[in-house]
Amino acid sequence: MHDIPAATVRTRVHVPLRFADGYTVNAELVTFHGLADGREHLAVVLGDPTPTRPGPGKGSQPPLVRLHSECLTGDVFGSARCDCGPQLREAVERIADSGGVLLYLRQEGRDIGLYNKLDAYALQDQGLDTYQANLALGLPEDARDYTAAAQMLGAIGISELDLLTNNPDKAQQLGDLGISIARTVPTGVHSTATNLRYLHAKVQHTHHTIALAPMPGLVG
Template sequence: MVYVKRRTTHTLRVLHPKIRSRVRIPLASGECHFYSFEGLCDYKEHIALSFKESHRVDNPLVRIHSECLTGDVFKSERCDCGDQLWESIHHFGEEGGILLYLRQEGRGIGLYNKLDAYLLQEKGSDTFEANNQLNFPNDLRNYKVAAQMLKAMNILSIRLLSNNPDKIRQLEQHGIQVSEQVSTGVYFKTENERYLLAKKYKGQHAISIV
């Protein structure tokens, strides 16, 4: 007797990212709507903030910001994340714009690992070397999720507020046209000099340090 194993067909459910909710939250800097999403590729709780209804504007100005608890909330002097975040929030509050706030703490390695990396930096490593010593690559961040969020908001072309060429490359790979790169300010402090130098020379960020 020959047994024929029946093949079962599995239907793969493809999730198309979509908006889960849109909530008005007035901020000190201006009128704003917060967006949450469903079906994002990494299942994290990323949010988008649209100031002054900028999701309806052609080619809106967009800032993609990766979460940095120490900088964003506690205003750490070790990096310039908080300064850049608040620069965009104040600017968008006046002129409009969209902020994608990605939950990719410590360039994707997480908060505790980032604190471990700071310990190594105290012993002389730069920000990228410290990640490597913890067996992480220089940068684990993935901007595919940012492209998914924009597409869910029906935005396919943007002006990008950033000094980071990797963001433009990845967005375009994932179907978002970047029509213009608008530079952010550089926030030089005694405590973040080595961090900014590493971003400029190892991360190829378009920043000038004098």
């Protein structure tokens, strides 16, 4: 870890998970002491996160890790304005299949908070994209800091990983914090008629690697 204090594991507890589509999986939920931002972030350990060896001479397969920022509207209520709920569901199954960890980070609305996120939604209804709306509220486009995520990984013994993400900033920040990214693995594309403009904004503003069909005349 690079110039950040170590965190320690507080509690480990086994919890069976069941999703709305019927998918079930057993998870170990891990809480922490000493996280830099003082928040109640959670590690969801799925499958066996221990590096595995696929065969002689092929080296080890690092655990698959996703940093998932909390989204009450998408994760809990199934909002179709974003792709957060489908990404969470996809990530849990993919990580369970290969072995790894989902870090559930309490960073609602790219860390502007729930009420501000809903205020930003109101501005999006007036024509702004998700990033423009944040700026119009006097807030950062993306306020997320992944120092706590790096601490969590260190506390559970993960220093090298495959990162499940479309967001290059996550890989950049983790690398700067001393976490080795073996490879970046993209999530699926969960586009709908109601979130397509949002997804295009992520591609255009923050260079998310999402394969989307072009939308003529769409700005942001």
